[in-house]
Amino acid sequence: MPYLIPSYFLIIEESNLDDLRSDIWSDTPVSAYLKVKNITYTIDIAYRGSYTRKFRKRSFRIEFINPNRCSGARIIHLNAEYRDPSLMRNKLSFDFFQDLGVLSPNSHHINLTRNGSFKGVYLQLESVDDLFLKKRGLPSGPIYYAVNNNANFSLTRDEKKKKSLLSGYRRVLGTKSDDDLLHELIHKINTTSLSDFPNEIPHHLNIDTFLRWLVGAVCTMNNDGFTHNYALYRNNETGLFEIIPWDYDATWGRKVDGGLMEHNYVPIKGKKDNHLCRLLLKVPEFRKLYRNILEETLETKFTVKYLENKVISLHESLRPHILLDPYKKKTIDTFDKEPEFIFQFIRKRNSYLKKRLNKLD
Structure with missing residues (x-):
């Protein structure tokens, strides 16, 4: 099927735009x-991201108020992908993780027009929330x-x-009582002896999907994603975190x-700052x-x-749309x-990792 890039139309009063830009x-x-297809939604919109907020082309978090769902989503993220010259890396990565059997957000490119002025190509990311699970x-x-580098599974x-x-x-779904479960996971990771580790940790963590995530992070070489830029979900039926x-x-x-x-920047075992990866x-x-x-x-x-x-x-x-993107x-x-x-x-990274498989013996 052809990859279609729909158009979204953002209408925002100048006073509200000034408020958004003021901080x-x-x-x-x-x-x-926000007009999507033939429906106009009342929305709340804010900037999202950290360092990316300084860029000329900024990313947004959008919550649908009325109607309160758009294609089954309550919240979406529009990423500017400003520093990625391909505008493809996020989507390639998330699709790759899905192929590996790892829970991962769906993503799709869109064209964004604001108050009649074309603002370029964005990547729409699915929010990881209750509807993601549903x-x-x-x-x-x-x-x-995991909102900063303290999320390293260490004390x-x-x-x-x-x-x-x-x-x-930062908890985005659940109650304060759920915090005890995450607290227990991190406590067990740091207090369980290595001899008991293979018996204890599988009671708290889905080992297979975690290692598949590690494979995805190591292959795509996300240097920034071992101690933040991830989410944890606890399946209440299995009792396991993913x-x-x-x-x-x-x-x-x-x-x-x-x-x-460089293709050899991230080691085959991932970044050592992630205490859980190191112990596993x-x-x-x-x-x-x-x-x-x-x-x-x-292979x-x-x-x-x-x-x-x-x-x-x-x-x-993407190319015809990039030609029109002002940024x-x-x-x-x-x-x-x-x-x-x-x-x-891919060629260099694949070869590099294959030559170091013996480090896992």
């Missing part, structure tokens, strides 16, 4: 309207966003004891500023499972052959080189 770090929304037929359960950060085991996490990736634009060989990241890979049976998943992925899914059609199809679909059209030459840039990264 780019504020999360307080303003009222506006769409997938998953049981209810608390969801936590400390930079050798300093953290004030709380929940430091670095990890969900978030914000994967600085991947596939590019840094957060869009510059080159000390356990022979978990390390063997990780190696098996990674080895299969390097099947993390290859140019597997990803080529997706990359080229996305690129060809991106001047860099069309770089955009045109991105498919081969991504393919070269």
Whole structure:
């Protein structure tokens, strides 16, 4: 099927736009309207992101007020992808995680026009919330966003004891009583002996999906995603936590500023700052499972052959719209080189990881 890029029309009063611009770090929304297809929604809109708020092209968080659902979503995120010259890395990553069997947001590019002026191509991201679970037929359960580098599954950060085991996490679904479950997970990770680890931790964590997430993070080389830029969901039926990736634009060989990241920057075991990854890979049976998943992925899914059609199809679909994007059209030459840039990264990264599989023996 062709990859269609729909148009969204944002209508916002100038006074509300001025309020939005007056403090780019504020999360307080303003009222506006968003027309999608033939329906005009009353919305609340605010900027989203951290360092990206400084960019000329900013990202948004949109909540639908009336009607309060748009294509089954209550909240969506419109990412500007300003520093990614391909505008594809987030989507490629989330689709890749889904192929690996990891819970991951759906994503789709859209064109955004504000008050009659075209503002360019954005990536719409699904919000990780109760509706995320409902769409997938998953049981209810608390969801936590890892909002800073304190979310490293450790008692400390930079050798300093953290004030709380929940430091670095923000609960977005669930109740205060659910905090005890996350507290218990982190406590068990840090107090269970290595000999008891393989018996104890599987009672709290879905080991298979966590290791699949680690494979995805290591292959795509998200240097920024091991201690934040993820969410945790606890399945109330299984009693197990699962990890969900978030914000994967600085991947596939590019840094957060869009510059080159060498293919060997992230080790095969991930970043050591993630205490849980480090402990899991000390356990022979978990390390063997990780190696098996990674080895299969390097042979099947993390290859140019597997990803080529997706990359080229996305690129060809986006190009006519990039030519009109006021923030991106001047860099069309770089955009045109991105498919081969991504393919070269896959080749080099794949080879690098294959040569280091013996480190997992």
